[in-house]
Amino acid sequence: MSTPTPGDPLDPTGDPEPVTSGDPLEAHASDPGSGTAPEMAPDVEPGAVPDVEPDTAPETEPMAAYSAAAGEGTPRRLTRSRSERVFGGVAGGLGRYFDVDPVVFRIGFAAATLAGGLGVFAYLAALLFVPDEGADRSPAGRSRLLTIAGAVVLSIAALAALDNGPGLFFGPLVPLAILGGVGYGIYRAVRGRSDGRPVTFSRLAGWVGLGAGAMLAAFALAFASAWATAEGSGAVIAAIVIAIGGLLVGSATRSRGARWLALPALLLAVPLGVVAAADVSFDGGFGERSYRPASVADLPRDGYRLGAGELVVDLRDVDLPAGRETVLDLRLGMGSAEVLVSEDVCVITDTRVGGGYVNLRGRDSGGLDVDFLVRADTNAAPRLLVRGDIGLGALEIIDEPYGSFDGRRRFDRDGSDGFNFGDTTVEDGACSRVEIASAG
Amino acid sequence: MRERIDIASLVAGLVIIALGTLLLLDRVDVLDLRFGWLVPALAGTIGAILLAGGLANRSP
Numbered sequence: 001m002s003t004p005t006p007g008d009p010l011d012p013t014g015d016p017e018p019v020t021s022g023d024p025l026e027a028h029a030s031d032p033g034s035g036t037a038p039e040m041a042p043d044v045e046p047g048a049v050p051d052v053e054p055d056t057a058p059e060t061e062p063m064a065a066y067s068a069a070a071g072e073g074t075p076r077r078l079t080r081s082r083s084e085r086v087f088g089g090v091a092g093g094l095g096r097y098f099d100v101d102p103v104v105f106r107i108g109f110a111a112a113t114l115a116g117g118l119g120v121f122a123y124l125a126a127l128l129f130v131p132d133e134g135a136d137r138s139p140a141g142r143s144r145l146l147t148i149a150g151a152v153v154l155s156i157a158a159l160a161a162l163d164n165g166p167g168l169f170f171g172p173l174v175p176l177a178i179l180g181g182v183g184y185g186i187y188r189a190v191r192g193r194s195d196g197r198p199v200t201f202s203r204l205a206g207w208v209g210l211g212a213g214a215m216l217a218a219f220a221l222a223f224a225s226a227w228a229t230a231e232g233s234g235a236v237i238a239a240i241v242i243a244i245g246g247l248l249v250g251s252a253t254r255s256r257g258a259r260w261l262a263l264p265a266l267l268l269a270v271p272l273g274v275v276a277a278a279d280v281s282f283d284g285g286f287g288e289r290s291y292r293p294a295s296v297a298d299l300p301r302d303g304y305r306l307g308a309g310e311l312v313v314d315l316r317d318v319d320l321p322a323g324r325e326t327v328l329d330l331r332l333g334m335g336s337a338e339v340l341v342s343e344d345v346c347v348i349t350d351t352r353v354g355g356g357y358v359n360l361r362g363r364d365s366g367g368l369d370v371d372f373l374v375r376a377d378t379n380a381a382p383r384l385l386v387r388g389d390i391g392l393g394a395l396e397i398i399d400e401p402y403g404s405f406d407g408r409r410r411f412d413r414d415g416s417d418g419f420n421f422g423d424t425t426v427e428d429g430a431c432s433r434v435e436i437a438s439a440g
Numbered sequence: 441m442r443e444r445i446d447i448a449s450l451v452a453g454l455v456i457i458a459l460g461t462l463l464l465l466d467r468v469d470v471l472d473l474r475f476g477w478l479v480p481a482l483a484g485t486i487g488a489i490l491l492a493g494g495l496a497n498r499s500p
Contacts, residue, residue: 238464
């Protein structure tokens, strides 16, 4: 039998487990609705005194209503209701737990769904993490849940590696996982601190405040990691992640190690990885930059750079040499970049976008890991090669007559008609032959 | 008495070290990490931690 340790990465509340290898609840009370007799957890050592969860404390008077509904002496426990079930019993379970009419929660879920779809995710997360009434919540049951979750995530990893495409991960799964984790954390926080006393507004506000504070701290850590990486200190953050991993390995000789260290390590590593993969760099400063060179000689040799913000390079005044190629380098960490060119210029590009899209005169490609390559032949027309390196954001290369560009216009990305993928050869204005290769 | 090794911490530590090393190699320009490989690396790390945690809790 292991000893309780505070903070478990798999327990977002950081609460010490009353018993780490045996849930005392199963040893003291039957499951509401299950009708099974209490059982001693099988891995409780002989002679050990089973710990009692706070929520097994004697009920106070205001709990009478709940007790009457759930059975006298039954510990408070958030479960999905079977009797008050419309879909999954989530609202019914919440209503019973907080002694509030479930309709209130149903309206809340519906409103959150209409206001951006959050309600659906929250409901699905509750379906996933809140146990059904009468379901097994023993340590073996929780371990099974973790094992299944781990297997699912590993399967996703394998699929993503085989497909070499991150879309699945950054699609619906990440918000679902975050919401699920938050929901589970709130559930554990509420369950762990519910000592049988009635849930008052002030107590609920305290829990919400605690959860919000923890989320804020996690966000601050992740934001600091991303910012430091974009500022060029990613190697230091990576070294810290490795050091935390070393501490975890070193702690493995303790009964439960220091598993909670995995959480800060991931909070540092994930944003570091995203910024690194997108190749975001804040080198070049922040804000709105607008350049309007008058000649080729005015073009900076190392190109234009901006860390984050909006970059506009207007080349319509530049008389590009006919029959020759002029190179324009652009590097943008995060934001949008626009290049304005004359209609009589053949524009080609070799652009990489970590996350976002690139648009060349209405042809575009978007997503993650976008490589957009356009080659062309020209006869006498001037040719401009735009070499873009965009971290997160967009690059648009536009030919607009004077007076028609308001500095905010965006192309309609639907005009490409599947033109982005695969190699394509077309005729295009000043370019006599255009080849497009795109991946993303 | 011989101490028991907490497999969950051991596995979590090892995969985090591996992930950190991957990120470090990118930052020092030894390799060019992109989302296509970052995603399986992150998902593999998180999955391994969850799996090890679940299996470790089940073992007596």
